[in-house]
Amino acid sequence: MELKEKIVKTAKVCHIISKVLYLLSFAVTLTFIILAIVLPNTNAISSMTHAETAVMFSTLALYAFILIGLLWNVEGIFKTIASEQSPFNEGVSHYLKKVAIFVWILAIVPAIIGTALIKSICPASELNFPVEVGGIVAGAVLFLIGWFSKYGTELQKKDDETL
Numbered sequence: 001m002e003l004k005e006k007i008v009k010t011a012k013v014c015h016i017i018s019k020v021l022y023l024l025s026f027a028v029t030l031t032f033i034i035l036a037i038v039l040p041n042t043n044a045i046s047s048m049t050h051a052e053t054a055v056m057f058s059t060l061a062l063y064a065f066i067l068i069g070l071l072w073n074v075e076g077i078f079k080t081i082a083s084e085q086s087p088f089n090e091g092v093s094h095y096l097k098k099v100a101i102f103v104w105i106l107a108i109v110p111a112i113i114g115t116a117l118i119k120s121i122c123p124a125s126e127l128n129f130p131v132e133v134g135g136i137v138a139g140a141v142l143f144l145i146g147w148f149s150k151y152g153t154e155l156q157k158k159d160d161e162t163l
Contacts, residue, residue, distance in 0.1 A: 004085065007086075007087060008081070008085055011079075011082040011087075012082045014078040015078035015079050015082055021071050022071040022072055025068045025071055028067075029061055029064040032060040033057075036054050037054075039053050040053045051118075051121045051125075055118045055121060055127070056114075056127065058117070059114035062109070063106065066105055067106065073095050073098040074099055076091070077091075077095040077096065080092050080095060086156065087149070088153045088155075088156040090150070090153055093147070094146075096142055097143055097146040100140070100143035100146060104135065107133075107136050107138075107139065108131055108135075110129060111130055112129075
């Protein structure tokens with residue numbers, strides 16, 4: 001039982017940390033939105049045009065907004081582990097798959113939207129928002145772990161039923 005207690009205790013600590021990060025991401029999103037509105041009018045970034053500055057901080061706000069969804073689901077993983085007293089349950093598998101989807105969204109969507117905006121507003125701009133290949137791979141790994149976790153849940157149920 002000592003290992004189970006360590007897992008639950010760790011999940012509780014990670015739940016608190018992920019909740020704090022989740023709340024901080026709200027503040028970061030709001031900050032980037034404000035910067036996207038205010039900075040283009042101040043010439044604070046002399047190497048960028050007004051439109052490039054607005055698009056840059058708008059894209060950063062989009063990243064931070066997507067991060068809110070990702071962290072909400074990460075928080076859900078740890079909350080479920082702590083409340084269910086086990087990492088092998090349907091909730092964890094479900095949240096892991098959702099985290100994978102948010103990682104994919106975070107790797108692809110801001111790059112596409114940021115690049116499309118900058119190319120439509122400032123065609124001569126050198127700004128580029130690359131697709132994060134590492135994020136795509138990480139999302140695939142997380143999705144597979146969620147799938148394996150579901151199998152672990154089924155094995156756990158069978159083991160509990162035989163006792």
